[in-house]
Amino acid sequence: AQKITQTQPGMFVQEKEAVTLDCTYDTSDPSYGLFWYKQPSSGEMIFLIYQGSYDQQNATEGRYSLNFQKARKSANLVISASQLGDSAMYFCAMREGVNRDDKIIFGKGTRLHILP
Amino acid sequence: GAVVSQHPSWVICKSGTSVKIECRSLDFQATTMFWYRQFPKQSLMLMATSNEGSKATYEQGVEKDKFLINHASLTLSTLTVTSAHPEDSSFYICSARGHPPWDYGYTFGSGTRLTVV
Numbered sequence: 001a002q003k004i005t006q007t008q009p010g011m012f013v014q015e016k017e018a019v020t021l022d023c024t025y026d027t028s029d030p031s032y033g034l035f036w037y038k039q040p041s042s043g044e045m046i047f048l049i050y051q052g053s054y055d056q057q058n059a060t061e062g063r064y065s066l067n068f069q070k071a072r073k074s075a076n077l078v079i080s081a082s083q084l085g086d087s088a089m090y091f092c093a094m095r096e097g098v099n100r101d102d103k104i105i106f107g108k109g110t111r112l113h114i115l116p
Numbered sequence: 117g118a119v120v121s122q123h124p125s126w127v128i129c130k131s132g133t134s135v136k137i138e139c140r141s142l143d144f145q146a147t148t149m150f151w152y153r154q155f156p157k158q159s160l161m162l163m164a165t166s167n168e169g170s171k172a173t174y175e176q177g178v179e180k181d182k183f184l185i186n187h188a189s190l191t192l193s194t195l196t197v198t199s200a201h202p203e204d205s206s207f208y209i210c211s212a213r214g215h216p217p218w219d220y221g222y223t224f225g226s227g228t229r230l231t232v233v
Contacts, residue, residue: 033219045160050220091159
């Protein structure tokens with residue numbers, strides 16, 4: 001079964017609008033972390049934001065915020081005031097546990113297109 | 117900040133030959149390194165986890181004899197694709213852990229695009 005589900009294969013958004021990328025996850029471990037990465041066409045993985053399972057407040061990093069709804073196992077990424085440079089592939093990912101070799105697993109991704 | 121250097125960034129090799137990909141942490145000691153594989157327009161699939169000085173742990177379905185991983189030092193891990201075939205053509209990317217913030221300090225290399233002809 002998928003542990004990370006991203007239901008939007010692609011999205012088109014007008015420049016300067018806000019955009020929400022959906023992510024739901026599945027885990028029985030009480031300690032976990034949720035990540036969002038951006039992957040432009042060059043292939044590099046750019047870390048955007050992190051939310052720990054015990055964090056009380058939603059994470060924010062500049063124009064990025066994570067809408068963390070623990071009971072619903074949802075961790076949507078919100079990008080405010082989108083820019084043309086935001087066009088890329090976006091991956092939601094999860095780490096289960098707190099050990100040093102805890103791996104990150106990724107969702108299938110959402111391709112975001114920002115329209116001028 | 118933490119930097120991971122991955123080389124080569126792209127490689128073309130003939131079918132049947134072996135290719136080595138290096139992943140080096142430049143300014144921290146990578147206690148754990150992860151190797152991923154990504155096919156075009158798909159997600160990153162974890163291949164294996166390696167800790168310095170011990171054998172790598174491979175994910176189910178990954179052939180350990182085909183994808184040899186060596187984590188000989190705290191700053192270097194290598195992935196060798198042995199007897200490569202066209203179906204091994206893919207984007208390979210490493211990730212290293214070992215720096216703060218300890219709960220989400222994973223740094224990715226820039227990836228290696230392998231084409232087997």
